[in-house]
Amino acid sequence: MRYISNTSAQQKEMLGVIGVSSIEDLLVRIPAKARLARPLALPSAMAETDLIRHLRRLAGLNAGADDHACFLGAGSYDHAIPSPINHLISRGEFFTAYTPYQPEASQGTLRSIFEYQTMIAELTGMDVANASIYDGASSLAEATLMAHSVTGRDTLVISRGVNPLYRQVVETYVEGPGLKIKSVALGDGVTDVDALRKAVSKHSATVVIQYPNFFGSLEDVRAIADIAHEAGALLIVVADPVNLGLLTPPGASGADIVVGEGQGLGVPMSFGGPNLGVFAAKQELVRRMPGRLVGATVDVDGQRGFVLTLQTREQHIRREKATSNICTNVALCALMATIYVSILGKRGLRKVGELSTAKAHYAARELTKIPGVRLRFTAPFFKEFTLRLPKSPERVIKRLMKDRLLAGVPLKGFDRAYKDCLLVAVTEKRTKDEIDAYAAALAAAVA
Amino acid sequence: MRYISNTSAQQKEMLGVIGVSSIEDLLVRIPAKARLARPLALPSAMAETDLIRHLRRLAGLNAGADDHACFLGAGSYDHAIPSPINHLISRGEFFTAYTPYQPEASQGTLRSIFEYQTMIAELTGMDVANASIYDGASSLAEATLMAHSVTGRDTLVISRGVNPLYRQVVETYVEGPGLKIKSVALGDGVTDVDALRKAVSKHSATVVIQYPNFFGSLEDVRAIADIAHEAGALLIVVADPVNLGLLTPPGASGADIVVGEGQGLGVPMSFGGPNLGVFAAKQELVRRMPGRLVGATVDVDGQRGFVLTLQTREQHIRREKATSNICTNVALCALMATIYVSILGKRGLRKVGELSTAKAHYAARELTKIPGVRLRFTAPFFKEFTLRLPKSPERVIKRLMKDRLLAGVPLKGFDRAYKDCLLVAVTEKRTKDEIDAYAAALAAAVA
Amino acid sequence: MHVAKPAYDKVIFELSSPGRFAYSLPESDVPDSDPAALLPKEHLRASAADLPEVSEVDVIRHYSRLSQMNYGVDTHFYPLGSCTMKYNPKINEDMARLGGFAWLHPLAPEAASQGALQLMWELARDLAEISGMDEVSLQPAAGAQGELAGVLMIRAYHLARGERRHTVLIPDSAHGTNPASTALAGFSVVELKSEANGDVDLVDLERHLDEDVAAFMITQPNTLGLFESRIHQITEMCHAKGVQVYMDGANLNAILGITRPGDLGFDVCHFNLHKTFTTPHGGGGPGSGPVGIKAHLAPFLPTPVVVKRDDVFALDWNRPQSIGKLQAFWGNFGMLVRAYAYIRTMGPDGLRSVSENAVLNANYILKRLEGDYDRSAPGPCMHECVLSARRQKKLGVSAMDIAKRLLDLGFYAPSTYFPLIVEEALMIEPTETESKETLDQFCDAMIQIAREAETDPHTIHEAPVTTPVRRLDQTLAARQPILRWRPTK
Amino acid sequence: MHVAKPAYDKVIFELSSPGRFAYSLPESDVPDSDPAALLPKEHLRASAADLPEVSEVDVIRHYSRLSQMNYGVDTHFYPLGSCTMKYNPKINEDMARLGGFAWLHPLAPEAASQGALQLMWELARDLAEISGMDEVSLQPAAGAQGELAGVLMIRAYHLARGERRHTVLIPDSAHGTNPASTALAGFSVVELKSEANGDVDLVDLERHLDEDVAAFMITQPNTLGLFESRIHQITEMCHAKGVQVYMDGANLNAILGITRPGDLGFDVCHFNLHKTFTTPHGGGGPGSGPVGIKAHLAPFLPTPVVVKRDDVFALDWNRPQSIGKLQAFWGNFGMLVRAYAYIRTMGPDGLRSVSENAVLNANYILKRLEGDYDRSAPGPCMHECVLSARRQKKLGVSAMDIAKRLLDLGFYAPSTYFPLIVEEALMIEPTETESKETLDQFCDAMIQIAREAETDPHTIHEAPVTTPVRRLDQTLAARQPILRWRPTK
Numbered sequence A, B: 001m002r003y004i005s006n007t008s009a010q011q012k013e014m015l016g017v018i019g020v021s022s023i024e025d026l027l028v029r030i031p032a033k034a035r036l037a038r039p040l041a042l043p044s045a046m047a048e049t050d051l052i053r054h055l056r057r058l059a060g061l062n063a064g065a066d067d068h069a070c071f072l073g074a075g076s077y078d079h080a081i082p083s084p085i086n087h088l089i090s091r092g093e094f095f096t097a098y099t100p101y102q103p104e105a106s107q108g109t110l111r112s113i114f115e116y117q118t119m120i121a122e123l124t125g126m127d128v129a130n131a132s133i134y135d136g137a138s139s140l141a142e143a144t145l146m147a148h149s150v151t152g153r154d155t156l157v158i159s160r161g162v163n164p165l166y167r168q169v170v171e172t173y174v175e176g177p178g179l180k181i182k183s184v185a186l187g188d189g190v191t192d193v194d195a196l197r198k199a200v201s202k203h204s205a206t207v208v209i210q211y212p213n214f215f216g217s218l219e220d221v222r223a224i225a226d227i228a229h230e231a232g233a234l235l236i237v238v239a240d241p242v243n244l245g246l247l248t249p250p251g252a253s254g255a256d257i258v259v260g261e262g263q264g265l266g267v268p269m270s271f272g273g274p275n276l277g278v279f280a281a282k283q284e285l286v287r288r289m290p291g292r293l294v295g296a297t298v299d300v301d302g303q304r305g306f307v308l309t310l311q312t313r314e315q316h317i318r319r320e321k322a323t324s325n326i327c328t329n330v331a332l333c334a335l336m337a338t339i340y341v342s343i344l345g346k347r348g349l350r351k352v353g354e355l356s357t358a359k360a361h362y363a364a365r366e367l368t369k370i371p372g373v374r375l376r377f378t379a380p381f382f383k384e385f386t387l388r389l390p391k392s393p394e395r396v397i398k399r400l401m402k403d404r405l406l407a408g409v410p411l412k413g414f415d416r417a418y419k420d421c422l423l424v425a426v427t428e429k430r431t432k433d434e435i436d437a438y439a440a441a442l443a444a445a446v447a
Numbered sequence C, D: 001m002h003v004a005k006p007a008y009d010k011v012i013f014e015l016s017s018p019g020r021f022a023y024s025l026p027e028s029d030v031p032d033s034d035p036a037a038l039l040p041k042e043h044l045r046a047s048a049a050d051l052p053e054v055s056e057v058d059v060i061r062h063y064s065r066l067s068q069m070n071y072g073v074d075t076h077f078y079p080l081g082s083c084t085m086k087y088n089p090k091i092n093e094d095m096a097r098l099g100g101f102a103w104l105h106p107l108a109p110e111a112a113s114q115g116a117l118q119l120m121w122e123l124a125r126d127l128a129e130i131s132g133m134d135e136v137s138l139q140p141a142a143g144a145q146g147e148l149a150g151v152l153m154i155r156a157y158h159l160a161r162g163e164r165r166h167t168v169l170i171p172d173s174a175h176g177t178n179p180a181s182t183a184l185a186g187f188s189v190v191e192l193k194s195e196a197n198g199d200v201d202l203v204d205l206e207r208h209l210d211e212d213v214a215a216f217m218i219t220q221p222n223t224l225g226l227f228e229s230r231i232h233q234i235t236e237m238c239h240a241k242g243v244q245v246y247m248d249g250a251n252l253n254a255i256l257g258i259t260r261p262g263d264l265g266f267d268v269c270h271f272n273l274h275k276t277f278t279t280p281h282g283g284g285g286p287g288s289g290p291v292g293i294k295a296h297l298a299p300f301l302p303t304p305v306v307v308k309r310d311d312v313f314a315l316d317w318n319r320p321q322s323i324g325k326l327q328a329f330w331g332n333f334g335m336l337v338r339a340y341a342y343i344r345t346m347g348p349d350g351l352r353s354v355s356e357n358a359v360l361n362a363n364y365i366l367k368r369l370e371g372d373y374d375r376s377a378p379g380p381c382m383h384e385c386v387l388s389a390r391r392q393k394k395l396g397v398s399a400m401d402i403a404k405r406l407l408d409l410g411f412y413a414p415s416t417y418f419p420l421i422v423e424e425a426l427m428i429e430p431t432e433t434e435s436k437e438t439l440d441q442f443c444d445a446m447i448q449i450a451r452e453a454e455t456d457p458h459t460i461h462e463a464p465v466t467t468p469v470r471r472l473d474q475t476l477a478a479r480q481p482i483l484r485w486r487p488t489k
């Protein structure tokens, strides 16, 4: 076996040293009735060339954004990924290292996480960020638990502008602690502030909104922050950091915790995972935060170095009293994001936002010129918007696939009220030609 | 510019230090009439996403062996390339290093070349190998010049079994020194030994054959070596090292110099370049060899280390008297080959030969079952063979492209005598299914 | 004499120069693209985020240099117990990066995702076969999330039967995520004392099993690297009291093709694809923690479930009793591709051989070191062995000191101080991918350190001296947390 | 105190263990596959080649560790004069690896290679525009082969006009490949003495120009990094005598978009895509050395020539006067893809900016170091500057010593002892991709060394001490050449 180094001669030699005659002798603690008496019923071993052929075939059955114009969003976005990222993260010293438990032999990872924490704090406008959570949804779930533990309150007030997939994950996570969820309806594409005001009470641990929200619209974060804070609840804002090069950071509008999906920062969509759960908070909440934190310190010679710190929050020390059960997180995705932000930098990240805005608005203009196609909401949107179609979105999607266009996410599955709606995302990667082709194809499809 | 580090502020600062006011001031030695008065007429800069789109389109116009079953050979072969090779050679420390002029900072490259030299010597059955020549053809050309300089003789006796493209390169290289070339005809697929005996004389610097030859047939190297040596000529054998895991190494049959194309050892075909010119010789010829050589030595502390050695053969020292003009060679391709040979190893390389033989012979059997399709020669062949077709090979090729089959190399362009012939190569990568599909498609095409 | 190079000591922000950039973005090709005209002013950032301004060469050089400050499996032996730091095959990386996988949007139409869904369906089926479980969900993002999912399914199961059970039993030898996940699922954790070798104390277990107990959660082989022999008895005892048995599958690398959790009576078992199935650790993830269950728990599986209907693969959302979702999409698909490629590469015989060699390697180390370090338990171990440095501790050399010294000798360190029930624990997991030569070098180093503890403890206390930084002040880091870079004025 | 790790000291053969393997090959799926039955016995190797027997993890770890013993542009500043060690963009690597490029067979039908041919056709056209030449052949595999092709075309040109000219004039400052290639093309080389700053000595040139001279071959900017101002006069003098003028284009990075060889009167010029156009050096190649020519030399271009006919790209073999082929196929296509990607990325303004910044960076270094090292010539330089360590040499510190000391200070070394006309030459080419910060660090190091030469030469003589090996015995290597590994008994 090419992944097993010892030859049978060496195996014999080692058994000799151990003083047994076969590997069986080492398995004596496994009782006979526990033993599997047959080989595993799995396909037999494939050679590398056969494996490649097989997996290329499977991959070929999928409509990837590498050869389709992708207007899908709803939590995963086809932003351009600069080439250096993959080259750098593929270096074995990063790729095949464990969590930096031995900091002296892990300064590469530790330094990059420290940079990552800084970037996320900057982008979100918060004081501190952790080293990552699995994805945006679980990051939100962790944030609601944290709000609960900080406030000692049991009700979560969540806008229906928050990605429904995220809300489902929150529901899973709050099952154990038995927290209650109050949903707040939308007005015209954004959280109904009056309804929110009514929903909030002294039992509210947190108010959760998304910015821009699931439908692409821009919430009035500041106003909602005030409502939450008046009631003594924390404001959690779900935000995609790739948008925050251009948009006002939630921290500047009063958020106490900002979570979100960082996939847009250089992480391939990869059918939805691995992703990058971003988590940032105000300084005073740091000791209640879930996940790893890297801090700066010095070594015995006084030289700067980095370590995992405030570990008494974590499961390996605090066990059932830990702030979270998270252990393995998504360090490599955080590294991708760190390199992404380094490459895009101060001006580039803003430009990604500008281009996405411009192209999304152009697309909305062009698409709504088609008879019967309208914007579902009038609220201002950013790079994603909700269309109402005169024909079944599912049919339209199928039709546009023929032109190698991934037209958008149909909303029926999320909410039947939106069964005639299509959520369209337009990143900086989309070209005018692609948008025009989309408009032409859509016009034909709904004609 | 993302590849230019200095900002305009820094540029100004630097100009200040230099004591000039603009970059123009640094270009004073370039006379006005030499200056280009307009911008270069090139397409304007493309962003990375646009570039990717453009080059994917160009690449998509080509029929690569990644999605076609490739039966093309004639000097470039679709052998399987183990995945680790690309991962390792892509490490910046290898990829972006220069020729190891500072050995202390280049031990990685030097060690790997030392390993490469050892592997090539082993495979070819020779004493020493150099660090590489551009490709098999230029390697052969260098070998003929070396034979000329060693023997002081002016005539090269070259079998028509040697790849005609290689013979063309030899012609180019011997134009300067004014050497004469005598071609020796083929008998039934292999060099006509009687004709060879007649062609050889005391003016012959070398006899050149290819093993297996251009048409896939196996030459009697030993017999030809005797003829060459009797006349005091050196025997140069062109051989593909990937075949020499199974086949008798030319060194064991009397070759004095072995050259060949090492592309099969893990180097992508890449439309024919970069390739890997292999060059190996007997010990006594080492000081007449072209190209770089790495040798073992010790450092001031007595530790083993490696350096470029016997450099007085080379152009940077010997200038017009150097054994060759070669400077940059193909070190990275040599590294690919080194890793390839490490992965395949003693048994794997033999197995590549066995599988190629088996599949080529199976293909020959199946294809020649088709009425009118015959082997052009009866001489034993290895992984490549020459078919005579009942219909125009060009037409057949075009027809089979529809089934994503690259059927073979038509021989008309090389020699009109073979205008009904197709040269078919079958590597270990081809499957029975592909061969059967080929047979079915060919049967239909010639029916 | 050789001297160390001064370590690189930059943070990317410190390379920044105003106006420098590495990005490549096209100019807008659409009309009317001024964001100030398109978005209300209050939504536009008042000032640009303070991010690095560097060139592409800055980025490449900085992160290449940072990487050189790390040890990885690709460069070093990494005997980190419980983590299964085996070699991560490169072909898996190529496969995960195929366009149809890496660039596939999770909400692409099902008809246009059939290859991805087929891969997931097959992988779930294969993991079920490997573990002897009936169904497998691939959604959990890592082991801890697999635990959460598993415990939540147990909870839902009891509730569906009308039972409210509040506690989960967990041995004191368990990994920290076990109690943490259990608590997160709303249970109280009762810690059971293990026997000295990590075996379950059956008497104690018996005593604790009652109608308030929802589950018993153990690691098999246990965290001392020993197979729990009385496992059938244990699972039967539990089942007799209506208690579900959960297996933490972190140590699955010991038993592939040899024995199966499902056949041992476990009701739930999670996998760590980033351990047993070669997906790289990446400096701390991403991982993937699929969870397998017996049929009675199937109604509670996370949504959606990948199903096959008439040769068409689909996501089934219609699972009214489901515990719901764990992450936004379907699982860490990129990791699933790697694990799938690995399983296909190895085949059934290969996988069995993995475990056999993992066990052989661990026992070889155990044998070679048992003279110099105390064993935590008698007899052969499975895929890892836990030694104690208590002898060295008496000489003033702790498990941590030994770990640091190993860094200087060219090895990453074993896990230390885990499991908690072993004093000065050194938990060593070599994995099957290491050769005897490497194991010998490591054992030689360990023995050298044992000697040094007796004769030259100073060298050990000074260690590491060859790493980019030396021992770091953890207390300072925690007391005055500096969690982000700030410009020095 | 920090201490260096002991260097890794293995050769792959030393990791071998009989029976171990890393390969993955399918079993034969065709009948009758025994080679002994298919091939005559004498063609089968009597005994297996003595190759390594190692596992995949052995391979990965060995070569990862070897790589760590190298300095590359990705990790270090590489001020190697004449080599243009600029940053190699990563996107070029991705593009060269696209399936339709990397897996394309050179003899695939033309109709199935249109994308590759188009790329070559466009690149040749672009290089012609950049250089002001009329046509460009992409076939030469490196600079030296480009020279050979160029000189052979000149030879063919003269012969076609019925002239037999036997000599080529080359300045003493030339790179070694110039005389070597010229000799290979069958000419005698006459070396011309340069002026002290590397300029052509016009009087001497005039004296040598006669009917036996086929060509004059110079580097522009010259190897001292200076632009030859009287270039029009020179090319005119030559042309008046029927002498062709060849430009070694190794230094093209200095003049992109500023001036063009073709406009200066050159008849032939080669390019080093591995210098100016960012294809990586790979530890010594592959490179790519296209050659550009004026129309009168077009009949002699190497075959085949990529042509465009009615929007279809083709290889034109019908060139009866061609000098023939230089390598088996069409050129180092993989490198052409990279160069093409680079030119498209930069555009005309970007390329000009490359040269401007390359010149700026070199002059900045020159300015900062001219107080401590002797300049080889007055005035501003182009893209590189040549310093002399003759002052240091008097203190017993040679150019080589300085180079070694730089390795310890974290930099690769400048080119040393080239050009030959400068005593103790240190040839420094920073390239445009380096930042002022890096240049300053380098200059600080150089100045530190100049101080050390005065006060602490011992440190310099001991250098390098931080590299995996220290100074190596070159004499021993050449006297008793050990050119391959052999097992020790």
Ligand SMILES: Cc1ncc(COP(=O)(O)O)c(C=O)c1O
Pocket: A326, A327, A328, C082, C083, C142, C143, C144, C145, C175, C177, C178, C219, C223, C248, C250, C251, C272, C287, C288, C289
């Ligand atoms: C025994 C055991 N259980 C659970 C876990 C948690 O797994 P993860 O880190 O994937 O969440 C680990 C991880 O180290 C472990 O070793």
Ligand SMILES: Cc1ncc(COP(=O)(O)O)c(C=O)c1O
Pocket: B326, B327, B328, D082, D083, D142, D143, D144, D145, D175, D177, D178, D219, D223, D248, D250, D251, D272, D287, D288, D289
């Ligand atoms: C001035 C000059 N000419 C020619 C060459 C030869 O080029 P190559 O190494 O590509 O053959 C070099 C390479 O260093 C050079 O610097």
